[in-house]
Structures are given as C-alpha cells and as structure tokens.
Amino acid sequence: MASRPEPRDGAVRKADTLAKLEARGEDVWIASASLSATGEPVAHLVPLSLAWIDECVVVALEARSQTARNVFEQGRARLALGPTRDVVIIDAALVRSVPVGEAAADFAERYAKQADWDPRSEGDAYVYLVLQPRRLQAWREANELRGRTLMRDASWVV
Amino acid sequence: MASRPEPRDGAVRKADTLAKLEARGEDVWIASASLSATGEPVAHLVPLSLAWIDECVVVALEARSQTARNVFEQGRARLALGPTRDVVIIDAALVRSVPVGEAAADFAERYAKQADWDPRSEGDAYVYLVLQPRRLQAWREANELRGRTLMRDASWVV
Numbered sequence: 001m002a003s004r005p006e007p008r009d010g011a012v013r014k015a016d017t018l019a020k021l022e023a024r025g026e027d028v029w030i031a032s033a034s035l036s037a038t039g040e041p042v043a044h045l046v047p048l049s050l051a052w053i054d055e056c057v058v059v060a061l062e063a064r065s066q067t068a069r070n071v072f073e074q075g076r077a078r079l080a081l082g083p084t085r086d087v088v089i090i091d092a093a094l095v096r097s098v099p100v101g102e103a104a105a106d107f108a109e110r111y112a113k114q115a116d117w118d119p120r121s122e123g124d125a126y127v128y129l130v131l132q133p134r135r136l137q138a139w140r141e142a143n144e145l146r147g148r149t150l151m152r153d154a155s156w157v158v
Numbered sequence: 159m160a161s162r163p164e165p166r167d168g169a170v171r172k173a174d175t176l177a178k179l180e181a182r183g184e185d186v187w188i189a190s191a192s193l194s195a196t197g198e199p200v201a202h203l204v205p206l207s208l209a210w211i212d213e214c215v216v217v218a219l220e221a222r223s224q225t226a227r228n229v230f231e232q233g234r235a236r237l238a239l240g241p242t243r244d245v246v247i248i249d250a251a252l253v254r255s256v257p258v259g260e261a262a263a264d265f266a267e268r269y270a271k272q273a274d275w276d277p278r279s280e281g282d283a284y285v286y287l288v289l290q291p292r293r294l295q296a297w298r299e300a301n302e303l304r305g306r307t308l309m310r311d312a313s314w315v316v
Contacts, residue, residue: 027242033191033199040232041191041199047242074198082240084185084205 010158168316190228
C-alpha cells in the first residue's frame, strides 16, 4: 500500500473499536460452523444488523436460519467489523437467546435504535442472540498486527 | 433504513459483482472451518487481499495459517465482499494451491497488480489459493433478497 500511517496504540484501538461497535446502522459479519452430513466442518457467513448492549454484540435473525442453528448448537461465533483494512475481529460466546416477542422492551428498543431496524416487526420467527466477546483483535495494515489483541478471556488488556 | 432504492436486476448485479471482484487493492473476507480437538466445528474468519484471475478468486497467505490449513483440509471456503449492505457472498471450491516461489510469473504479476501487494516478497512460507466460485449471491437491502443468486453449480444464471 502507498500510505502507511503510524500504528495506533492500544488505547486508541480500543476507543476506535467501541466507536465501531456503537455505530448506528452498521452490520457485523458473523461466521459460524456446522457439520455436514458426512461429518465435515462447514463455515457459514452472513452480515447482520448489530447493537452493542451491556458489553455484548446483539444480533437478530430467524431462529431457523443456518447461522442461528449453528450458534445454538456450537455456542459460539466469530464476528468481524469492516472495512477489511480497518478490522475488528471477535471470538464470541453465546450467553443467551431471546425470542423477539419475549424481549424486555428496553432491550428491544436499544436494539432497534442502533440497528435502525426492529425485528419485532418481523413476527415471531426472529430471535436475538446475545454474544459476549471473549477475544478481540483490531488492526488496519500489516504494521498493526503487533499489538492487535485488545481482549483475552473476555477482559480488555488495553 | 431511510432510503430504499429500487432492486437491481440480475445483469446489473452481475456487472457490479465483477467490478467488485476486479477492484484494485480490495480484500475479501474468507470464512473456513475446522474440527476442534473435541470434534466440534469451529469457524475462522480473516480478511485477505484478493485478485480475480481466470474466473477464480485468488488469495495469498501463509501455508501454516489457520485459514490455509482449513481450506487445504476441507477444499472449500465461504467468501464475502463488503460493505455489509452491498454484499457479494461466494461459496467457493479450492481448485489448486501454488507456493509463491513456484507460481508462473504472469500469474504472480496479475495477483500483485490487483492486490497492491506481492507475496513473493514474503518468502517461501506463502501460497496462493485458487478458489472457484460455485454459488454466488449479491444483494444490498432486504428488497434485493429475491433474485440474489447469480451463480449456481459454478455457472452464472443471469
């Protein structure tokens, strides 16, 4: 690449990461895995509207979707916020899922406000997944690969 | 979302998709899967520099990386080009891998030119993965979910 800005320190990366997680109307890439009929691991990947609520990534999706079934089954997912040269990558654990019709009003309203979309309008087939970051990395260019891990074992290390 | 442009037809989506695949200095998200020590499927996800060569997505990465090992083992990956509200999602099959030191000069130069990065400068640990799209989908907003499949069984259907 032509331009190589100086690498950001940990505090700046954390602030930038939180700004991405709190941005309105943004999506997160969510990678999950299942076993094929022949026992091979298969990756799935979709973009979903995101809200950052109580230190967790919240997404809403159809309970019967491939991603929801994978996350229910495995209890985890790998998340990414772009663009690809300014990334945040999160290994997350499912802490709970809530059918949209059973969510607390405050929770649902926080989701709708940040996501610019209210899954309660989609009917009962949708659930919220509450995903807790366990490990989080953030980097822009190759010169930021060093120091990219900002969270380990669900605790910020910066 | 406030604005809901009219959905694009298949021909426009295909042209937009090819423009994304041919864009210089862009990355692709690559999701792959492995089995954990306890036999559970685990998804991995990273961004990698992309080139579009002979109707295949080509990436270069360390042969010992998690993504390379997953793709070698499973022979497939799920790819995404963003941003998340203008996506191309590709289920791809590995057709060949080439250590960077053994690649044809023309191939390596096409990769370097599009990726703005030449993995031959990284030493012998890097390989090219040549990934053939088998199924490709492209959409922007919810009103483009219908008609999002542009390729099936490795053939364009638009």
